[in-house]
Amino acid sequence: WIQRVNELQYHTGFWPRDASYFALAWWYLGLPEEGRRVVDHYFRIQNDDGSFQHDPENISPFAIARWFRLTGDLDYAQAAFPALWRNHLWLKARRAEDPLGLMPPRGRYDNEGIEGHYVGHNFYNLCALREGAAMARALGKEEEATALEAEHAAYRETFLEQLAPLVEEFGQIPPGVDTGIEGANWGNLVGSYPTEVLEPRHRWIAKTSDTLRASKYAEGLLIYDGFGWNSLHHYSTIKNTYADLLRGRDDLVVRDLYALLAHTSATNAGFEFCIVPWTNRDFGGNFSPHGWFAAKYVGLIRLMLVREQGEDLHLLSALPPAWIEPGRNLAAKGLPTRFGPVDLDVEGTEAGLRARVKLPPGRRAALHVPWYAKGASATVDGQVTAAFDREVWLPPGEHEVE
Numbered sequence: 001w002i003q004r005v006n007e008l009q010y011h012t013g014f015w016p017r018d019a020s021y022f023a024l025a026w027w028y029l030g031l032p033e034e035g036r037r038v039v040d041h042y043f044r045i046q047n048d049d050g051s052f053q054h055d056p057e058n059i060s061p062f063a064i065a066r067w068f069r070l071t072g073d074l075d076y077a078q079a080a081f082p083a084l085w086r087n088h089l090w091l092k093a094r095r096a097e098d099p100l101g102l103m104p105p106r107g108r109y110d111n112e113g114i115e116g117h118y119v120g121h122n123f124y125n126l127c128a129l130r131e132g133a134a135m136a137r138a139l140g141k142e143e144e145a146t147a148l149e150a151e152h153a154a155y156r157e158t159f160l161e162q163l164a165p166l167v168e169e170f171g172q173i174p175p176g177v178d179t180g181i182e183g184a185n186w187g188n189l190v191g192s193y194p195t196e197v198l199e200p201r202h203r204w205i206a207k208t209s210d211t212l213r214a215s216k217y218a219e220g221l222l223i224y225d226g227f228g229w230n231s232l233h234h235y236s237t238i239k240n241t242y243a244d245l246l247r248g249r250d251d252l253v254v255r256d257l258y259a260l261l262a263h264t265s266a267t268n269a270g271f272e273f274c275i276v277p278w279t280n281r282d283f284g285g286n287f288s289p290h291g292w293f294a295a296k297y298v299g300l301i302r303l304m305l306v307r308e309q310g311e312d313l314h315l316l317s318a319l320p321p322a323w324i325e326p327g328r329n330l331a332a333k334g335l336p337t338r339f340g341p342v343d344l345d346v347e348g349t350e351a352g353l354r355a356r357v358k359l360p361p362g363r364r365a366a367l368h369v370p371w372y373a374k375g376a377s378a379t380v381d382g383q384v385t386a387a388f389d390r391e392v393w394l395p396p397g398e399h400e401v402e
Contacts, residue, residue, distance in 0.1 A: 003038045008287040014041055016055040017124075018292045020063035024194070025295040027070050028302040030336050036076075039067045046083055050090030056106050057187070061087045062124045065131035066194070068138075070338050077135050084132040085144060091125060092151060101158045102177065112175040112183040113226030119177055120187010122159045126152060127195035156197065163204075172208040184226030185212060189239035192246050193303075200246035200309065209244050209252070218277035220259025233273045234263060235293040238300055245303055245317055248390075251371045253304065253318035260297065270294060306335050306342050313337060313365035315344060315357065315394075321372060324348035339363045352376065355401045357394060366391040367401055378402065 002014055003022045019038050026035035042060045045053040052060040061084050068077045094104050103121040112118060129152040136145035166174050173191060175183035191198040192205050216223045222240060224233035241256040263281070264270055270293025274284045304318040323330050328348045334341040340360030347354050352373065359365050369376050369390045378385040378392045379402045385392055392401060 001037045002041055003291075005291040006287065006289055013054045014045060016042065016045075016052060016063065017057055017059040018295070020059060020066070021292065021295040021299065023063060023067065024070075025298040027336060028298055030334065032071065032336070035067070035070075039063060043080070043083055046086070050086035050088075052087070056109060057118070057121045057124060058087070058091065058103060058128075059121075059124045061128035061132065062195070065128050065135060068135050069131050072138075072338065074138065077139055081132075081135055081139060081141070081144075084128070084135065088129065088132060088148060088151065091129075095155065100162060100177065101155070102162075105178070108227070111186045111226065112188075114176045114179045114183035116179040117177040118187055119163065119173060119175060120190055122155075122177075123187060123190050123195040123197050126156055126159065126197045129155065130196075167204045167207060170211075172211040173204055184224050184229075184233075184236075185216060185222065186226070186236060186239075189236070189243060191243070193242040200243075201248070205243050205247055209240055209247075209249070212240060213252075219263070220255065221263060223277065224273045229273065230276060231273045232263065232275045232277055234260065234270045235272065235290065235296045238293075238296040241300060242303065245300075245307075246309070248317075248368075250318035250368065253300075254320045257300070257304075257318075257320065260300075265289070270297060302335075305330075305332060305344060306337060308337055308339065311363075313339065313342065313359065313363055315342075315365050315367045316346065316355070316370075317368050319353075319368075319370045321370070324353045326350050349402075352402065356399070357401065358398045359394065359396050362396050364396055365394045367394060368392075 003019050004011060023035040023038040026032065026038065042052065042064050047053060052058065064080050065084060068080065095101055098104050100117055102117050103125055105116045106118060108115050129148055133145045133148035133152060136148060162177055163173065166177065170181045173188045174181050175185060175188050192200050192202065198205055212222065219232060221232045221234065222237040224231050224236060237256060237260065241253055244252045265288060269289030271283045271288040272286050272290045272293070274286045275281055305316065307314050307317060324346065326348045330346040332344045335344065337360065340363070342360065343358035345356040355367060357365065369392065378388065380392065380394060381399055
C-alpha cells in the first residue's frame with residue numbers, strides 16, 4: 001500500500017518526505033490506521049546498509065521516529081527501532097567522511113535545485129536522531145539512547161555553527177550550506193516545524209520569513225525559483241506559514257490562509273507550481289488536485305486550532321475574524337493530540353468569543369487571543385484573569401473562557 005499524490009502523476013516511486021506529511025495529515029484527521037499504512041512502507045524500502053531507497057534526503061527515519069512520538073505505541077517502537085538504529089550507524093559513518101561533518105552533499109534534483117549540502121536534509125536528520133533517542137529511552141535501551149543523544153548534540157552544534165554566519169550574511173536561512181543564496185526555498189523552511197531543531201521564536205526563523213515575504217512572494221504565495229523557474233508554489237508557501245504560526249504571527253497566518261484559498265479550485269483543490277505570477281491560472285501538465293497541498297493544508301487548519309509545543313497545548317493560535325462573527329460556531333470533538341483528545345467549541349458573541357474546552361488529563365493549554373482583539377480582557381470559568389500577553393493559560397480539565 002503506497003500513498004500517491006493523485007491519479008494523474010508521480011507514480012514512479014515512493015516519496016519519503018511527502019509521505020511523512022500524508023501520515024501526519026491522516027493522524028490529524030483522526031484516522032491513525034491510514035497514517036500507519038503510510039509509515040509501514042518505509043520499512044520496505046530500507047537497504048541493508050541502513051539507508052533508504054528513493055530517499056536522497058534520508059527523511060525516512062524522521063517519519064518513522066515521529067510516528068512513535070505521535071502515538072506512543074510501544075509495540076510499534078519495538079518493531080521500528082532496529083531500522084532507526086541501522087540508519088543511525090549509516091548516517092554517523094557518512095558524517096565522519098564528510099568534510100563539513102554534515103549529511104553528504106547531493107547533486108541537483110527537484111526541490112532546491114542546488115548541488116551541495118542541503119540545509120533541509122540536516123534539519124530532518126537532526127530531528128530523527130532526537131526522536132530516535134526518545135524512542136530508545138521509552139524501550140529501556142539506555143546505551144543506545146545515550147549514543148543517539150551524543151550524536152545529536154555533536155551534529156547539531158556542527159550544523160548550527162556553520163549556519164549562523166550564513167543567516168547573518170543573507171538575512172535568512174539559505175537553501176544550502178555551501179551554495180550561497182542559490183536555489184529555491186524549500187527544506188530550509190522546516191527548522192521550527194516539523195523538525196523542532198530551532199525554537200519557534202528563534203530569530204533566524206523570523207529573519208527568514210521577513211526576508212522571503214519582502215522578496216519572494218507574489219499574489220500572497222511563495223515563489224518557486226529552482227532550476228530557473230519563476231512560478232507560484234502552493235504547498236511550499238505553507239512551510240513558511242507553519243513557522244509564522246509557531247512564532248505568534250497569526251496576522252500573517254490568516255493572510256496566508258486566504259491567499260492559499262484564493263488559488264484553489266471551486267472544490268478547494270490545490271496545485272503544485274508552474275503558474276507564473278500575475279498571468280493566468282494554468283498549471284500546465286502539473287495536474288491538480290495535488291495531494292501534498294492537501295496534506296499540508298489539513299495540517300495548517302489543525303495547527304491553527306490545536307497544536308502541541310513542548311509539553312503544552314496551544315489553542316486557537318490563528319483565528320480569522322470571520323470564524324467568530326456573532327452567531328457563528330466552530331467546534332472539534334475528540335481532536336487527536338499526542339497527549340490525548342481535545343474537545344473545543346467556540347462561538348462568536350457581540351463581545352468577542354466564548355470557548356468551551358476539555359483538555360487531556362494532566363495537560364495545560366494556552367488559549368491565544370487574536371491580534372485584532374485590542375485591549376481584550378478574559379474570564380476563565382467566570383473568574384477574571386489577571387494580566388496576560390495574548391495567551392490565557394488554562395489548567396488541566398474542562399473550562400469556559402470568554
